[in-house]
Amino acid sequence: MACHQQLLTIKTAGKSLCNITAKVENIVAESGIKTGLCTLFLRHTSASLVIQENADPDVLLDLEKFFAKLVPEDSQRYIHNAEGPDDMPAHIRTVLTKTSEQIPISQGELVLGTWQGIYIWEHRQRGHIREVFIHITGD
Amino acid sequence: MACHQQLLTIKTAGKSLCNITAKVENIVAESGIKTGLCTLFLRHTSASLVIQENADPDVLLDLEKFFAKLVPEDSQRYIHNAEGPDDMPAHIRTVLTKTSEQIPISQGELVLGTWQGIYIWEHRQRGHIREVFIHITGD
Amino acid sequence: MACHQQLLTIKTAGKSLCNITAKVENIVAESGIKTGLCTLFLRHTSASLVIQENADPDVLLDLEKFFAKLVPEDSQRYIHNAEGPDDMPAHIRTVLTKTSEQIPISQGELVLGTWQGIYIWEHRQRGHIREVFIHITGD
Numbered sequence: 001m002a003c004h005q006q007l008l009t010i011k012t013a014g015k016s017l018c019n020i021t022a023k024v025e026n027i028v029a030e031s032g033i034k035t036g037l038c039t040l041f042l043r044h045t046s047a048s049l050v051i052q053e054n055a056d057p058d059v060l061l062d063l064e065k066f067f068a069k070l071v072p073e074d075s076q077r078y079i080h081n082a083e084g085p086d087d088m089p090a091h092i093r094t095v096l097t098k099t100s101e102q103i104p105i106s107q108g109e110l111v112l113g114t115w116q117g118i119y120i121w122e123h124r125q126r127g128h129i130r131e132v133f134i135h136i137t138g139d
Numbered sequence: 140m141a142c143h144q145q146l147l148t149i150k151t152a153g154k155s156l157c158n159i160t161a162k163v164e165n166i167v168a169e170s171g172i173k174t175g176l177c178t179l180f181l182r183h184t185s186a187s188l189v190i191q192e193n194a195d196p197d198v199l200l201d202l203e204k205f206f207a208k209l210v211p212e213d214s215q216r217y218i219h220n221a222e223g224p225d226d227m228p229a230h231i232r233t234v235l236t237k238t239s240e241q242i243p244i245s246q247g248e249l250v251l252g253t254w255q256g257i258y259i260w261e262h263r264q265r266g267h268i269r270e271v272f273i274h275i276t277g278d
Numbered sequence: 279m280a281c282h283q284q285l286l287t288i289k290t291a292g293k294s295l296c297n298i299t300a301k302v303e304n305i306v307a308e309s310g311i312k313t314g315l316c317t318l319f320l321r322h323t324s325a326s327l328v329i330q331e332n333a334d335p336d337v338l339l340d341l342e343k344f345f346a347k348l349v350p351e352d353s354q355r356y357i358h359n360a361e362g363p364d365d366m367p368a369h370i371r372t373v374l375t376k377t378s379e380q381i382p383i384s385q386g387e388l389v390l391g392t393w394q395g396i397y398i399w400e401h402r403q404r405g406h407i408r409e410v411f412i413h414i415t416g417d
Contacts, residue, residue: 020236043391053184080336103273111272113182133389135382197358243413250411252321
């Protein structure tokens with residue numbers, strides 16, 4: 001059983017979802033692994049790794065709008081304000097979503113559904129450099 | 140190290156949690172793997188894969204009720220309405236929960252706690268055919 | 279490819295996040311695995327396993343405060359009340375967060391980001407004995 005590890009670095013825009021599906025698919029193809037498991041791990045606590053609809057970009061806008069309302073940038077609500085009004089909401093948005101994802105590989109491809117895309121969700125107002133550690137095992 | 144992959148297809152009822160624990164346990168038993176890891180990946184963005192209480196069915200009703208209130212079916216709130224008033228809420232409910240799960244296997248059995256069951260949570264009003272890709276590795 | 283499985287038992291305090299990073303790192307070191315994957319699985323439905331900020335303890339207080347408001351202990355809202363007013367909220371808080379986590383291992387160490395810690399989040403009012411099943415594979 002082979003193992004392939006690679007760090008994927010992404011420059012995000014502020015508060016939005018960034019589709020990284022093609023980048024991950026390329027790394028899976030390069031690994032040469034045909035039957036296995038792809039694990040994605042995001043090395044941050046103010047951004048998320050999620051799988052969401054890849055067809056209508058309005059879905060991504062609605063996700064952002066819903067979370068902006070659910071977790072308001074209102075410094076009076078939080079003790080932790082030193083890093084700006086968007087920082088504590090970013091941690092809460094992260095804990096409500098995901099830091100890692102795992103997708104099986106079959107016949108050399110991720111078994112994503114037709115409408116599934118892999119996204120980094122930036123929760124800070126400004127864009128950041130985000131690191132996704134990719135671990136692929138299989139044959 | 141052996142690898143076993145299988146697609147599990149489930150017909151859900153609308154907006155409810157469907158217990159798939161026994162089906163997954165059967166696939167683990169059939170794989171013959173005694174020490175390993177079972178990865179479950181749901182190939183959809185309007186349903187979730189979650190681990191929840193398996194004893195009192197009222198817990199499942201309360202989960203549904205909480206989410207119905209947290210993510211209202213109110214088309215005025217969403218831009219993405221083309222697929223019906225339950226579609227965007229379904230995507231939000233999915234992002235607030237999970238798309239995949241991983242459960243270690245020891246002595247030929249999933250190491251689930253006494254009160255843990257594996258569920259597909261249908262977020263659309265109508266039942267759907269849902270696919271769970273199961274990947275088991277180990278010895 | 280080697281496999282190391284171990285049960286980690288933690289005594290939590292009520293409604294708070296308990297940092298288990300050092301304990302997990304010790305188990306990874308003991309496993310001797312240099313390149314691989316560490317899977318953590320929490321065997322409960324009223325506590326969560328999350329990765330969060332490890333620097334400012336105020337972040338943990340704000341997380342607790344946000345969830346206390348989002349999922350109120352109000353028995354009128356829930357059908358499932360037999361185990362106390364904190365029980366159904368604990369299940370909801372669990373479904374909104376995570377039951378398992380997976381962290382790649384590189385050069386013998388978890389690839390956690392600088393600010394990431396691994397936490398058990400106790401959602402019940404009273405402390406409990408919680409079990410985390412740890413599964414490590416690699417070379």
